[in-house]
Amino acid sequence: MNVENRFIVNIIHRPEMVPEYAEKVTGHGKAEDIGRKALLTESLDIFKTQQELAHINGLKTTIQMTYASLFNEEAVALAKKHHEEFGDEIALTLLGLPCTEFREKYKTKDFCIWMFSMEDKMSIVDDVFGKFHDCFGFYPESTGSYYMDAELINYIKEKYPSVKCAVATCWEEGPKAYHTCNNSWYTLMDGGPWAPWIPSKVNTHAPAADESEDSGIVAIPHLSRDLLACYDGNGSNFGTHPQNVLRGMIYEDGKYPYLFNLIDQYRVLGDYNNGIAYNMMFVGPGWMNKMGRWEAPYELLRQSYADGMAYYGELKKQGLLEDMGMAEFADFWRANKRYTEPECALWKDILYGSDKQLFWYCDPFMRVCVNMDQGGAIVDLRPYAAKLEWPVGIGTDHVQDCSYPFLIQEKYRAGYFTHYAGEGTVRSAKISHNGEEVDLCLCRTKAKFHEEKKADGGKVRFLLLEPVDIEFSDLTVKLQTKVVFDEGSSEIKIERKILEMSDPSAEVSINEYMVACYGTTEYPEDMKCVKLNLTGKENKTIDYAYKCREEYLDDADEAYATIGAIKTRVGLRCEGFGKTGYIKEGYAFSPMFTLGYTGTLKNEEVFTTWLSLARED
């Protein structure tokens, strides 16, 4: 690791007087009573234990008071005491709303702030912030929930300008987590950043591109999650949350080295982000229940938390970790980041033994996943450039679904592999010669990250993939892929270069393509809002009607699509010999569209394409 990397950690605790799970799980066999004295006492005891484990390791925390805890004199007194003694930040979470007082006042069992109507959101925020002020004499600088929609953040920032930091999303907690919970856990919030960011005023998941888009807060994700395991599986098993690791059964004989590998991989991410690495741990008290959690007994739950804190504490003692409160972190982040500066993560499998690599890139214009196991194919793409308005909660079109829509998502809409017919979403290329064809998705490789400074202070960052050998029956081609992200450009440049050929005089064909659709879940959407276009010496258009049509144009300037439902324009441009642009409509069994370019390549030649993203209007 670069010695100059700074590893910043937020440790957050919340005195949740009625912890999630506790009443439902440990109260089995009893009628529901969220005011039970035993439940309240145990909840506070867990909070005290968490605080103690942080403090004995020399770590300070952010205490996020819950609404329920503001009615508990002991919890309030404890927060004040720990602020004085240890420098803990006293903040306010919008999690932990359930309590007798809340239920009596709002006449509902809803507890997720983003799902309420806007009218109720404002009322609850005023209620909770007002109660906080009554208890402490000031308004908090930090807040949060599992998700904070843009309208909610804007309201809080306007009414309570002291707020500068918020926990605002759970990375890739969407349909996969919903599925794991037997379709009963409605945190549908895929498609956001995995690392801190400044949310735009219009859509929380999409980072602000400049001051005019700045919501005024720094957002942090709920937990630092495994960027490979969470993408493929249940997000709640693979994060810097010791009990989540136990939930995933990623331990043996009371040992869980995976937790520490995960923390360490986050330390390494500073290598790709100007020497700044970030990590957060935020364990709700329900996960340290005296009754145990699933097959993990209390002793193991507690020990895992103690071990997590001890590891952070040891790193701090060695000068390798800086613990900050959330508000302190927000100031640090703003002082050290430009709006257009991306977050990058070349992530290595640390659990399954595959050596697989994914590269994640996030900036105000896009979130991208490049899969080296598929030859550098783009397997997830979120077009933040559209800054899509997406109000959520009761009374909107999306009561629960907060996910930022994708154009490409290999898990929900297939990638390279499909069953029997049709195509899946992926951005790749096919190389062909004498009737044989190879898709780079089948050429497994690895990549290195590089960056170069630009004159304007920004950087060009690129992935250089190790060359792959493509073997035809009468020709072997060594090809290298370079994926380039020019900061602030809203484009992804992909170069394919032939380094060697067994017959240096041979010529191969290349087909650069992007199969895409749109959505937030596994299920298809209405594609009639898609229009496909080719521009050049003439213009060609297809209005999507599931008719399986195709159009081609020699020397086309651009192949692009507009997707009305998500106000997105996605285009492909090309520089290469013999280029022909094309657009393909899908059909009912394959509700996709394809943009592409074909051309030819000889030895040492390069074929270059640019994928661009913009708002449609």
Place this chain on the structure above:
Amino acid sequence: MAQSGKGRLNYRCPSCFMRDLDIDMFYDKDKKEYYCLRCQYTGTEEDVLEKNKMARFRYRSMMKRYTLEELRQ
């Protein structure tokens, strides 16, 4: 037959776990077995523990402690 309840620990169904589903099991004290409400799995505590061990087959690096140098490769 008496109603079922939770056992000493709150085991999940190992069969469902292997398909990324967290489903609580209940204990039938007459048959002395855990059973899944969603699928057809039934088993003793010993069998649940054995199957939980089996479910970890995919975590080939679970007990490996990586160095920072290895994580940077």
